[in-house]
Amino acid sequence: MTAAWAAVALVGLATMAIKAAGTLLVGGRTLPPRVQAAMEHLAPALLAALVVTQALGGERGGFAVDARLAGLAAAAVAVAFRAPLLLVVTVAAATAAIARALG
Amino acid sequence: MPPSAGSQRPPGAPGYLDGLRAGAPIGIAAFAFGVSFGVLARSAGMGQLAPVVMSLTTFAGSAQFAAASILGAGGGVATAVAAAVLLNLRYGPMGLSAAAALRGPWWLRALTAQLVVDESWAIAQRDGRIDRHLLVGAGLALAAGWVGGTAVGALAGDLVADPASLGLDAAFPALFLALLAGQVGARSRLLAAVGGAAIALALMPVSGPGVPIVAASLACLVGAWRP
Numbered sequence: 001m002t003a004a005w006a007a008v009a010l011v012g013l014a015t016m017a018i019k020a021a022g023t024l025l026v027g028g029r030t031l032p033p034r035v036q037a038a039m040e041h042l043a044p045a046l047l048a049a050l051v052v053t054q055a056l057g058g059e060r061g062g063f064a065v066d067a068r069l070a071g072l073a074a075a076a077v078a079v080a081f082r083a084p085l086l087l088v089v090t091v092a093a094a095t096a097a098i099a100r101a102l103g
Numbered sequence: 104m105p106p107s108a109g110s111q112r113p114p115g116a117p118g119y120l121d122g123l124r125a126g127a128p129i130g131i132a133a134f135a136f137g138v139s140f141g142v143l144a145r146s147a148g149m150g151q152l153a154p155v156v157m158s159l160t161t162f163a164g165s166a167q168f169a170a171a172s173i174l175g176a177g178g179g180v181a182t183a184v185a186a187a188v189l190l191n192l193r194y195g196p197m198g199l200s201a202a203a204a205l206r207g208p209w210w211l212r213a214l215t216a217q218l219v220v221d222e223s224w225a226i227a228q229r230d231g232r233i234d235r236h237l238l239v240g241a242g243l244a245l246a247a248g249w250v251g252g253t254a255v256g257a258l259a260g261d262l263v264a265d266p267a268s269l270g271l272d273a274a275f276p277a278l279f280l281a282l283l284a285g286q287v288g289a290r291s292r293l294l295a296a297v298g299g300a301a302i303a304l305a306l307m308p309v310s311g312p313g314v315p316i317v318a319a320s321l322a323c324l325v326g327a328w329r330p
Contacts, residue, residue, distance in 0.1 A: 004149035006180045011109030011170055011187040012160030018191055020213035022198030023205045027212075031203065034327040039200040040231030043293045045299030046193065047283040049319030050221055052303045053312075055276035061312050071273025072280060081282045086128050090252030092277030093132075 071096030117229070122240020125226045129241075130248035131273045132162070134221070135266040139250020140167055142251075142261050147175025151257045158253040162246060163220055166190040169312065188311035196320040197224050204233040218242025222275070225282045231292075291325055298322030 060062035074095035144154035166187035173183040190267040227238035299319040
C-alpha cells in the first residue's frame with residue numbers, strides 16, 4: 001500500500017469515528033439539562049471561532065491578513081442590512097475578488 | 104408533541120429540500136475548492152483515485168488539504184494523519200450536538216453523522232438545536248460539490264479558475280458570520296460567541312491549525328453555568 005492510500009485510509013477511519021462518536025455514545029437518550037444547555041451554546045462559540053480562523057488564519061497556522069478580511073467586512077455590512085444568506089456570501093466573494101484583482 | 108409524532112414534521116418545519124437549497128451556494132464554492140484539492144492531491148503524488156476516495160470518506164476540506172500538502176512536501180504518513188485528525192477533532196463536539204437530531208438504527212445514525220461538516224452543521228442550526236432535514240439536505244449539497252470537484256480536479260486538472268481569485272475563500276467566513284448573527288440574540292449566547300472568538304484568537308499564533316477551533320468549543324460551557 002502506498003503512503004497516499006495509507007493516509008486516506010487512516011484519516012478516513014479516524015474522521016468517520018470522530019463524526020459518529022456523538023450519536024453512537026449518546027444514542028436516542030436525552031442529555032442532562034446542563035449538558036443540553038451547553039450544547040445549545042456550542043453553535044455561537046464554534047461559529048465565532050470559525051469566522052476568526054477562516055478570515056484570519058494562515059496556511060500553516062498563525063495569522064494572515066488578506067482580501068478575505070475585506071470580504072468579511074462587506075459581509076458584515078450585508079448582515080447588518082439583514083440581507084439573505086446567498087447575498088451575504090456573494091457580496092463577500094465579490095468584494096474579496098475585486099480586492100485581489102486591485103492587488 | 105406525542106411520541107408517535109417523531110417522524111411527522113410540524114407544518115412550516117424545514118425539509119430536505121430546504122437544506123439542499125440552503126447548501127447549494129456553498130456547495131458551488133465547495134466544488135471549486137474540491138477541484139483545487141484534486142489538483143493539489145494529484146500533484147502531491149496521491150494519484151487520481153485516492154483523492155476522490157478521501158473526499159468521499161473523510162469529507163472535511165481543511166484536513167484533506169493539510170494531509171495532501173504534508174504528503175506532497177514529503178512529510179510522511181504519520182505527520183499527515185496527525186495533522187488531519189487534529190483538524191477534525193472539532194467534529195467530536197459538533198457530532199455530540201447533532202446526536203439528539205439523528206434518528207434510526209445505529210448504522211443509519213453513524214452514516215448521517217458523516218454529513219456533518221462545518222458548513223452543513225452551521226446551516227442546520229435551528230433554535231439552538233440541529234434540524235436533521237437541513238443537515239442532510241445541506242450535507243448532500245456540500246458532498247456533491249466537494250466530491251464532484253475533487254474528481255474533476257484529480258482526473259481533468261485545473262479547469263476552474265483559482266478559487267481565491269474568485270474570492271471564494273471569503274465565502275466561508277461570510278457564511279459563518281451570517282449564521283452567527285442569527286444565533287446571538289440571548290446574552291449567554293453572545294457571551295459564548297465572544298468567548299469562542301477570544302479563545303481562537305489567543306491560540307492561533309501559538310498552536311497548530313485545528314487546535315483553536317476545538318478549544319473554542321469550551322466556550323459553550325457558559326450555557327451550563329448558573330449563578
